[in-house]
Amino acid sequence: MNVLLGAVRRAVDRNPAAAHAALDRAQDAAEQALSELRAVARGILPPVLADRGLAGALAGLASSCGVPCEMTVDVPGRCAASVEATAYFVVAEGLSNVTKHSGAASAVVEVSRKDDRLLLRIADDGRGGADERRGSGLTGIRRRIEAYDGRFTLDSPAGGPTTMRVGLPCGS
CATH class of the missing domain: 3.30.565.10 (Histidine kinase-like ATPase, C-terminal domain)
Incomplete structure (x- = not known):
């Protein structure tokens, strides 16, 4: 994610479209990381699997x-x-x-x-x-x-x- 944000910083003035695309990718990366972190915090296995199969x-x-x-x-x-x-x-x-x-x-x-x-x-x-x-x-x-x-x-x-x-x- 840090690499993506660095790309945004470099592109924001000279290529706003590329900066916007890199921000989208960084947001996706952050959401994925947060989702995985939450899964780890819950003990890796989502409780819904145990509850509902x-x-x-x-x-x-x-x-x-x-x-x-x-x-x-x-x-x-x-x-x-x-x-x-x-x-x-x-x-x-x-x-x-x-x-x-x-x-x-x-x-x-x-x-x-x-x-x-x-x-x-x-x-x-x-x-x-x-x-x-x-x-x-x-x-x-x-x-x-x-x-x-x-x-x-x-x-x-x-x-x-x-x-x-x-x-x-x-x-x-």
Whole structure:
């Protein structure tokens, strides 16, 4: 975030548009850091997962999404708590991106389990053009996924739509 704010300081007079874009990225980074700090303060695992399970926790995210969101969760049994928490945070960040950046009219989240993998798909009908290099949210998602030897792909051509796919080992 410090690097982004330094870029704003350098660009504010000579390129206000670039400064504004860097401020947006810094705000996203601050929000992500605050979200992660809150999760650590709560003991890493969101209480809603223990209270409602993965399907219930994700349904809560969908209902509070800024655009209509269709949610399908087909996950028999439970995955490791840390994997479910990672899935929860990935969906939360993904839906936050849909609301803030995509201009979408709707979103779809599909969560399923195939063998020992938890599979996530987050899609929207927005303008596309999502780019990991332009913010910390998508980079944070990739890091979370890779920490579990998971897979992350993002397809977001200019003009849309955007689809994020994640595969995580369920753990034991």
